[in-house]
Amino acid sequence: MRRILAASAAVLLASLLVTASPAAPAGAGPVRHYAAVELGTLNGAYPAAYALNDRDEVVGIVDHRPFLWRDGTMIGIEGTADWVAALDINERGQVVGGGAGGGAFLWERGVTIPLRSGDDVAYTAMAINNRGQVVGTFYPSGDGVPHGYLWQRGTLTDLGEIQPVDINDRGQILVSRPQAAIWANGRLTALGGLGNPVAINNLGWVVGTTVIEDYSLRAVLWRNGRATQLGTLGGTRDKPTAINDLGQVLGTSTTADGYVHPVLWRNGRTIDLVPRGIVLQTLPSQAYIGGVTGLNNRGHIAANVPRPSDWAGIATLFR
Template sequence: MPLVSPRTLLTAAAATVATLTTLAPAPAAASPHTYRVIDLGTLSGGDGAATAMNDRGDIVGWSTVASGARHAVLWRHGVITDLGVLPGDTDSTAVDVNEFGDVAITSFGTDYLTRAVLWRDGHLLDLGTLGGENSVAIGVNDRRQVLGTSEPGGDMPHRFLWRNGVFTDLGREYFYEFTSDFNNSGDVVGGFNVPPQDYPCTCVGGRLRDGVFTQIGGEALGVNNRGQVVGSADGRAFRWQNGTLTDLGTLGGSWSRATAINDRGVVVGLSTTTSQWHPFLWRNGVMTDLTTRGVLVTDTIEDINIRGQLVGARANRPVLFR
């Protein structure tokens, strides 16, 4: 992938941004099965959360140990594995897992320095940096690429792709920008500061594909392997594909936000009702309030796989919703 500065990408985007369709509300009722809530178990500290899962059912996240430190963990076939920390560090958290079982981790210690790490076949691999002191892992795909951020020496953080020891620099992640997700094609989504790049940020959701930026709008929070992007625009959850932005509706309130999408196009997120925020699932044009299907208002939902299983946390415990 050629190195292209974000300013060049964002300037070129004006001529390539797809026309967005008028938002049209979706229905707000459906009847999926009630979820069975499974506590995944923790290490000796007792607290934890699940952050991501693959389609095989591997789940990753973090759990506290007896000292109170957090360690990255993997749950597989009902067994929890402590993935550890880099030498000299005290804490780590796992953020993603691919279909090979590779786990993307960020490890850190009392010096507040962070390192992107890949756990593969029982071993932790320090991915290094772009020249500075820090790197952070965001995801890992089935091409065994790791998405993350790292600062070159003396510069602000850059987005990067890492594979087999080789970094591809995707350009600066400017102040107030963010990087949220990517897919097997290497599409990267997040928030980008577009021209005129006013302070603090004229930020919009967008996608980087092979060095080309496409503006989506709002905030882009997740992407699947079909290239469908989810997020929130003008306070409403959306799903975007090939220039078409679909409003997913709400649960009766004014606001909603989509946070994750699987390869079947099923979306999870949060929406206001007439009184408070509730977790939702959106499928085939219909939004369902998950609190009517065994999920609590206080539960967090972090990911959904192709089988429709959900992972997250309940009362500081890692859980699977199946």
């Protein structure tokens, strides 16, 4: 599936325990050398890519507005507020998003729908599954505390004081507050060994991070009640960003000399993607360090890679 870094929309926009990894399900092919497809610009502005689906449709933000890239063409999504990003897309081409100042929306076939229920205004829409169910946060009228919501078929349901991060096709909702947990049918199942959850796939597997004794940040895969630390490239910070339905996990890992490399965790291996054509950092002092943000079931990757001598990046599809 797709999946961007699990954090509040404000952080996204501002930033533009076992030790061996378990095997992924059968069907995972060899790791390729990736070909890069730059997504281009819109009105002269460079975009940031946040998510993609299995049709290689990519969404993100460009010139303070959400965009959809498909079949080599980038279109701006109209009818949203400023500083709103498209954060997720499903296989039906439905797009959701939001921003630091609110403005949660659902876009489908050229129509933008604000996500709200009466006077209750949605803050952001974090994820959408293939059933069209949307999760995010909103502020109930007269209440300064953010609540989680589930939106489906025009109805916004208050889930209480939780913070949804992702939702799979089984309707399982991954939440980060009040603790890392899966919400299903009104019940929370705690994810022991997982500090900050990032994404959930359709098998119910969850990826996220945990802080270990030496304060290093480690990537963790949770499945069937068990948390497993994934491998490293020798550094102290590992950050998963996505998991697909083959159990492949995408993210970044620092090397012993401090470089940030994109990695694919698969079949018990930590695969460095730099030799395979994805480079996020070329100098230790580089002002902008790119990121890998989405992974689909074809193994294709959405990323933002550095432009030479620039603070910005190039939204790129690697396939």
